[in-house]
Amino acid sequence: MNQGERRLQHQARLEHINRMQRVTGTGDFARVDHEATTIARARMLDEELCAHDATERGLAAFERLLQLAEHPERPHARDAAELLAAVWRDEPLSLRSLRGLELSLGDDMLAVLDAFRHARLSLADQVEGGGARVSQALRIWQVRQSEGVPPGTPMHQQASSASRTTN
Numbered sequence: 001m002n003q004g005e006r007r008l009q010h011q012a013r014l015e016h017i018n019r020m021q022r023v024t025g026t027g028d029f030a031r032v033d034h035e036a037t038t039i040a041r042a043r044m045l046d047e048e049l050c051a052h053d054a055t056e057r058g059l060a061a062f063e064r065l066l067q068l069a070e071h072p073e074r075p076h077a078r079d080a081a082e083l084l085a086a087v088w089r090d091e092p093l094s095l096r097s098l099r100g101l102e103l104s105l106g107d108d109m110l111a112v113l114d115a116f117r118h119a120r121l122s123l124a125d126q127v128e129g130g131g132a133r134v135s136q137a138l139r140i141w142q143v144r145q146s147e148g149v150p151p152g153t154p155m156h157q158q159a160s161s162a163s164r165t166t167n
Contacts, residue, residue, distance in 0.1 A: 001126060003056070010052045017044045051118040058115020061108035062123045064085075068105075071139045072144060076105055081141040083109050087116050088124045088134050 001009075001148035022036035062084070068074055098109055115123055124134040124146050148166040 005060065006055065006121075008053075010048070013048050014045070017041055017048060051120065054111075054114045054118040055121070057111045058113075058119065058123060059126050061111035062115070063127050064108050065105075065112060066127060066134060066137055069141070072140055076101055078141065079105070079109070081138060083112060084124075084134060085141075086137050087112060088131070088138070146160070 018041065020037070020041060022033045022040050023030050024033040024036070047122055061087060065080040065084055068077050071077055072081075082091075082093060082097055085091040088102055098106060101109070112123065122131075124131050128135065
């Protein structure tokens with residue numbers, strides 16, 4: 001689903017909310033409660049607007065974190081990969097991983113968590129390449145961890161150290 005399709009879905013939800021009416025009473029005594037309708041619509045509109053904004057911000061942040069995780073030699077790439085694994089695979093995430101980061105990276109991580117909380121769709125399926133791309137990026141990290149490669153080690157150094165240990 002692209003951004004235009006998500007926007008159409010958002011507009012459809014807004015129209016649905018605007019058609020909603022709160023009814024009180026039963027049978028012949030049923031009537032529209034205009035005050036309760038207004039309050040309910042306001043609450044639902046607020047929730048929908050928050051969810052839509054959080055989803056769009058989170059998808060952009062998810063893409064940036066995925067790009068970072070795809071390059072294991074870059075600083076904080078492991079932190080990005082751990083967050084993506086937590087969101088996509090329900091793996092545990094230490095809250096300490098949100099500390100000591102560059103401001104923009106921390107903001108991206110929180111935006112993804114906020115989108116995860118509000119989104120009505122899978123974040124991983126919405127980025128270019130979808131779940132296969134996320135899976136590939138996380139697989140790189142699994143291999144590096146199983147080989148005991150320290151975070152931040154460039155891929156070419158990883159390959160040369162692996163060849164030395166096998167000789």
